Amino acid sequence: MKAAVFIGPNRPLEIQERPIPVPEHGEIVIKVAACGLCHTDLHYIDHGVPTFAPPPLILGHEASGTVFAVGDGVADRHVGDRVLVPAVLSCGRCEACRRGRENICANGVMLGNHIDGAYAEFLKVPAKDVLSLPPELPLVEACLIADAVSTPYHAVVNRGEVRPGDRVVVFGCGGVGINVIQIAVAAGAEVWAVDMKPERLEFALQFGAAHVIDASSAPDVARAVRRATDGGADIAFEAIGNPKTVRTAIESVRRGGRIVVVGFCSEPAEIPAGKVMFTELEIRGSLGCRPVDYPRIIELARRGRIRITELVSERVSLQDINRGLDFLRAGIGLRTIVVPSQ
Numbered sequence: 001m002k003a004a005v006f007i008g009p010n011r012p013l014e015i016q017e018r019p020i021p022v023p024e025h026g027e028i029v030i031k032v033a034a035c036g037l038c039h040t041d042l043h044y045i046d047h048g049v050p051t052f053a054p055p056p057l058i059l060g061h062e063a064s065g066t067v068f069a070v071g072d073g074v075a076d077r078h079v080g081d082r083v084l085v086p087a088v089l090s091c092g093r094c095e096a097c098r099r100g101r102e103n104i105c106a107n108g109v110m111l112g113n114h115i116d117g118a119y120a121e122f123l124k125v126p127a128k129d130v131l132s133l134p135p136e137l138p139l140v141e142a143c144l145i146a147d148a149v150s151t152p153y154h155a156v157v158n159r160g161e162v163r164p165g166d167r168v169v170v171f172g173c174g175g176v177g178i179n180v181i182q183i184a185v186a187a188g189a190e191v192w193a194v195d196m197k198p199e200r201l202e203f204a205l206q207f208g209a210a211h212v213i214d215a216s217s218a219p220d221v222a223r224a225v226r227r228a229t230d231g232g233a234d235i236a237f238e239a240i241g242n243p244k245t246v247r248t249a250i251e252s253v254r255r256g257g258r259i260v261v262v263g264f265c266s267e268p269a270e271i272p273a274g275k276v277m278f279t280e281l282e283i284r285g286s287l288g289c290r291p292v293d294y295p296r297i298i299e300l301a302r303r304g305r306i307r308i309t310e311l312v313s314e315r316v317s318l319q320d321i322n323r324g325l326d327f328l329r330a331g332i333g334l335r336t337i338v339v340p341s342q
């Protein structure tokens with residue numbers, strides 16, 4: 001099979017010929033229909049963040065496909081089944097898993113980080129972790145549910161606890177932010193979207209934001225949010241991973257407001273602890289998504305309450321994957337996916 005292999009930092013992914021994996025006990029092999037390209041991959045390729053398993057490693061953690069081969073001891077999956085593969089596989093045994101918080105599993109195994117991922121024609125995973133995709137959902141575009149949609153779902157529903165009527169501000173309208181927006185809207189919130197790029201603010205409106213704030217021209221973004229929301233948002237989402245924006249998010253909420261950090265900051269952010277204390281602010285992190293939430297997300301996508309097809313702005317073949325990564329680097333479009341059969 002063909003696979004796009006990470007061979008080391010600051011080098012393009014290399015297309016290599018690899019043997020098709022063989023499923024062992026409890027495993028299945030999936031013929032990959034599509035895999036989303038994610039900023040996490042750029043952290044490995046461009047920014048020197050090491051992968052857990054050293055290169056050479058097949059990247060890609062946002063996959064959908066059909067079951068191609070079934071190992072021993074797998075009774076409930078059959079060749080041809082349409083499935084989604086979560087980005088991270090949890091152990092089910094650690095304390096976090098036992099508490100029902102598998103997304104922060106101490107032994108989580110991430111595709112394209114700990115083990116070979118889905119920038120390939122075939123992918124081997126434990127059968128217990130995959131989810132069925134209903135026939136109404138397009139198999140290719142559904143790959144985005146594995147991370148780009150599920151991570152924002154957890155952020156909005158479980159960490160943000162967004163309720164109907166909440167005033168929500170979202171900082172950053174890229175792949176994560178745009179889905180925070182559409183899921184917060186589905187949950188009944190009124191959403192203010194903040195970004196520096198006009199085309200991203202346009203996407204925000206298309207995905208249900210009621211208002212946009214152009215951070216490139218607003219002199220004081222937090223003040224603009226407080227004014228527009230009559231004293232501050234109920235909940236702010238930081239979907240960029242910028243210490244300055246974390247601070248702006250904290251300054252944007254009302255007394256007793258909540259800040260959800262869903263972007264990854266590589267540098268520490270300054271927290272006004274006195275303000276946190278005095279106005280009872282809550283600052284919460286949000287990572288990935290729990291297995292229990294995937295069926296709900298799939299159902300919302302099936303019913304069109306979460307739009308997935310419109311998220312895909314570019315499709316590339318495996319051969320063209322480095323061109324797809326360039327779209328990501330340049331911030332072109334919303335989500336680029338790789339379609340190995342293309």
Ligand SMILES: [Zn+2]
Nearest residue numbers: 038039040147
């Ligand atoms: Zn990702």
Ligand SMILES: [Zn+2]
Nearest residue numbers: 091094097105
């Ligand atoms: Zn665990």
